[in-house]
Structure formats: structure tokens, C-alpha cells
Amino acid sequence: MAYFVDKDIRKATTLPASFYKSQVTFNQLLEQFFVSSWQFIGHNNLLPSPSYAYPFMLLEDSLDEPLVLVRDKEDDLRCLSNVCTHRGMFLIDQPGKYRLLSCKYHGRAFNLDGQFRSMPEFQTAENFPSEMDHLPKLPLKRLGDFLFTALEPTLDFETVFQPILDRMAWFPFEDLVYHPEASRTYTIKTHWALYCDNYLEGFHVPFVHPSLNNALDYKEYDTEIFDYCNLQLGVASEGAPSFELPKDSLDYGKKILAYYWWVFPNLMLNIYTWGISVNIVEPIDLHTTRVVFKTYLFEDERSKDFSQQDLHDTEMEDEEVVERVHKGVQSSLYQKGRFSPTKEKGVHHFHRLLSQVVQ
Ligand code: FES
Ligand SMILES: [Fe+2]
Known part of the structure; x- marks a missing residue:
């Protein structure tokens, strides 16, 4: 309409x-x-130390997108999918310190930057691992220490938030x-x-x-x-x-x-x-x-x-x-x-x- x-x-x-x-x-x-809009995640003190991960749902009961915010050991922040690229299991349930993001279903493991790391029983799989085996990564933007992401952004973060960034x-x-x-x-x-x-x-x-x-x-x-x-x-x-x-x-x-x-x-x-x-x-x-x-x-x-x-x-x-x-x-x-x-x-x-x- x-x-x-x-x-x-x-x-x-x-x-x-x-x-x-x-x-x-x-x-x-x-x-x-x-899905294309910038959504609020929280303050970056959700991740109080390096090698820390914080799982969350983006707009629960509407977009319902399982995501995970990760601070790696170099202190870089990322927003990744929290769904295992093997058969779709949720990866982590609790915030805390992590060395790897490991799936409890069949043992697939990812580095904290979302790169596929290992998987048992896949030695003979062809063309594996490929791009599709890494965790999808979303953009992460800041207003001060507040973090934002978007699933499929059509507007730059700055286009939307610049008046706030300037005024405040x-x-x-x-x-x-x-x-x-x-x-x-x-x-x-x-x-x-x-x-x-x-x-x-x-x-x-x-x-x-x-x-x-x-x-x-x-x-x-x-x-x-x-x-x-x-x-x-x-x-x-x-x-x-x-x-x-x-x-x-x-x-x-x-x-x-x-x-x-x-x-x-x-x-x-x-x-x-x-x-x-x-x-x-x-x-x-x-x-x-x-x-x-x-x-x-x-x-x-x-x-x-x-x-x-x-x-x-x-x-x-x-x-x-x-x-x-x-x-x-x-x-x-x-x-x-x-x-x-x-x-x-x-x-x-x-x-x-x-x-x-x-x-
Ligand atoms: S769904 Fe994660 S290892 Fe199978
Ligand atoms: Fe009011």
C-alpha cells in the first residue's frame, strides 16, 4: 500500500x-x-576485557537475529553471526572469556575474528573450508562508546548520526x-x-x-x-x-x-x-x-x-x-x-x- x-x-x-x-x-x-537500519547494541563495556564475547539477539521477537559481539586478544571489536556455519546451531549462550568460539553440536571452531579454524571429520570434504564456512561479519559503528550495527545497511552510519555526533x-x-x-x-x-x-x-x-x-x-x-x-x-x-x-x-x-x-x-x-x-x-x-x-x-x-x-x-x-x-x-x-x-x-x-x- x-x-x-x-x-x-x-x-x-x-x-x-x-x-x-x-x-x-x-x-x-x-x-x-x-533490517537495513542502524540498531543499538549497547556500551562497549559489555566487553570488559580482551578475548571476551557477548551474545545477544538483535530485536528479539521481530528481527530475531542471533549475533555476538567479540573483543579479540588485540582488543579489536567485531559483531559476528552467532549461528554455526555447519548446520545452524547457536554458537555461544553466555557472555564471558573465550579463546575460540566453539560449536557444542559437532565441534566446529572459529577464531575470535570469525574465521573458520577447525572441524572434526571433514578431512575428505572437497573445497573445504571456503568463504561460506567463516562467520558472517556485520559492520560495527560507534557514537562515543555506544555500539551500533545493521544487518543490511543502505545508509552510512554517519549519514544518519552525524547531527548527533556534531551536536553532542x-x-x-x-x-x-x-x-x-x-x-x-x-x-x-x-x-x-x-x-x-x-x-x-x-x-x-x-x-x-x-x-x-x-x-x-x-x-x-x-x-x-x-x-x-x-x-x-x-x-x-x-x-x-x-x-x-x-x-x-x-x-x-x-x-x-x-x-x-x-x-x-x-x-x-x-x-x-x-x-x-x-x-x-x-x-x-x-x-x-x-x-x-x-x-x-x-x-x-x-x-x-x-x-x-x-x-x-x-x-x-x-x-x-x-x-x-x-x-x-x-x-x-x-x-x-x-x-x-x-x-x-x-x-x-x-x-x-x-x-x-x-x-
Ligand atoms: S552445527 Fe555447529 S558443528 Fe554442526
Ligand atoms: Fe510523553
Whole structure:
């Protein structure tokens, strides 16, 4: 199904309700677009020492791609397939120190760079080993110490992330530490794109988030659009915490409470004075979305302004709304809406990008 969203927000209508109800469109986005997009893996301290491997699933329950992040003994990082090239067994299950990646099924072994190393009972196999016997390798890119990969990238990492790399060049990503006890996963009864729609505008903040609204200076709140990401700049109200920005920051002189970065199609990097809340939106099915909140904190007094309760309360307020919107768009009487030209630039940007990738 093709969708059209006018590039002039003053004339445009939103994606129609049929977009959120179409299984064909849902599958098409996953199969054609999520596989080509850059996805967040985690911080490089997932691999605390050389000769270390960390297995993970890329977008569990949707892309479901078994991968392994490896730091070899020279300290080089790689992202490899975690599936044995013999008959498809999962290679490793647990993070830890490894000398080789060895398959427990029939004993095939790989070096930590993914090269085939050995296999019993294959002495008489012809043209063996060949290229197909090595582990497939994926690209690995960094934003500070955060690692990203893509299964079949169609855009350079820099094309997507350069605005963030430039704007946040001063931000000490390397000082952050992952805090699993302060992280949380939410399952929500909504379409994944409705969850993103809601994230992409601050228009609802005064209506839906009373306490966040106190911390923000709503009239200064603005959205900046880049090619494949956008930024909502949360300006702090009187008395709320704000960044101490260096002179060479574009935002020097402003009181910034938070940088809310969204990266097409499903990543949110919420950058605060205390650290970062990374939100990964995982499409499960037409009516179910999982959102993984990963919390990275500074290990000093900067983390004093972190409140898991505040993040959770805001999330509950958002979930209540998006679950009701999900029910609302199923209505036979709702077809589509219009955008506020001043307050819904981020949602318009998202809908434009979606309309361009779904043919
Ligand atoms: S599947 Fe790995 S050795 Fe057979
Ligand atoms: Fe919200």
C-alpha cells in the first residue's frame, strides 16, 4: 500500500488509520526497513576485557537475529553471526572469556575474528573450508562508546548520526556506566509507530505530564529536523537542573534540561545531566510493542538528579495515552488527522519518512 504525506506540514495530513492496521505494511517495514537500519547494541563495556564475547539477539521477537559481539586478544571489536556455519546451531549462550568460539553440536571452531579454524571429520570434504564456512561479519559503528550495527545497511552510519555526533561532541559518553537495576522493559498494547508518534511531540506535555511540564519551559521547547533523526530540545524551567555547556557548544548560553534525540525508525537517546536513557522500540505485532529502557549513569555527583520513579511515571502517563490512541485508530470513523505546524514537526518528519519507505 502506498502512503502520501505532503512535505509542507501546513498542508499535510497524517498517515491514515489503515497504516496502523495493515499487517502487510507492518511486515514490509520490518523486512525491508528495520533490517537495513542502524540498531543499538549497547556500551562497549559489555566487553570488559580482551578475548571476551557477548551474545545477544538483535530485536528479539521481530528481527530475531542471533549475533555476538567479540573483543579479540588485540582488543579489536567485531559483531559476528552467532549461528554455526555447519548446520545452524547457536554458537555461544553466555557472555564471558573465550579463546575460540566453539560449536557444542559437532565441534566446529572459529577464531575470535570469525574465521573458520577447525572441524572434526571433514578431512575428505572437497573445497573445504571456503568463504561460506567463516562467520558472517556485520559492520560495527560507534557514537562515543555506544555500539551500533545493521544487518543490511543502505545508509552510512554517519549519514544518519552525524547531527548527533556534531551536536553532542562535548558530551562524555565514555564516562557512562550501564545500570541494569535502573533499566526496565515495558510491553504496551499499541502499534510501534504510535509509540514513536507520541514521543515525537512535546505538544502533549502540558496535558499529559504535569510534573515534567513543571521542569520544562514549554514555550522554549522546540524540534529540529535532520535527514534521519530529529532533536527535541527541552529547555529547563527556573530551578530545574541543566547542563553546564562548553563555549563551543551550539547551545551555549541556553539552559538545557534534556536533549531528546530520535533516530529513524525506532531509537530514542534521551540525554540528561545525569546520563542517558536509551529507549529501543521493538515491534512485536500489530497490537503489541516492547520498549526497552536502558539507563546509563555517570559515576559521580552528576547522577544525583536521576530518578527512576520520574522516568517510570512519565512512561505510565505516555502508555495510557498511546494504548487509548491505538484503540481510537481502530475506529471505523477515524481516518486521518492534521498536524500542528508549530508543535508536530517531529511527527510530520516521521510520517514523511515512513511514507517514503513503504511503497
Ligand atoms: S552445527 Fe555447529 S558443528 Fe554442526
Ligand atoms: Fe510523553
